[in-house]
């Protein structure tokens with residue numbers, strides 16, 4: 001059997017593949033990480049050889065693309081650094097965990113320099129609507 005493999009994604013760091021590999025294993029999709037050994041042995045060459053190529057069989061292409069999309073969509077959902085407005089105030093997404101519900105979709109109030117100097121920054125949890 002000599003099936004053609006199609007590259008559907010490239011990685012510049014070996015560690016990036018960790019997010020994807022388990023999903024392909026779960027879905028029972030055959031995949032091959034071309035040049036993974038080369039890159040993990042010497043990350044400096046990654047750029048020169050075009051990174052690690054995630055390859056799948058042509059017959060699995062659609063399923064593989066669906067998995068990639070799902071992973072990428074989840075990543076975009078991260079609210080870190082996202083600017084939002086609550087009750088007329090400007091907030092920006094943080095990586096803090098809500099003290100009440102433990103969720104990570106939290107924001108901190110964006111204050112002007114002087115206001116921030118005199119009053120503590122308020123935090124807001126989007127999930128349970130707690131302010132602290």
Ligand SMILES: [Zn+2]
Nearest residue numbers: 098101125128
């Ligand atoms: Zn909360």
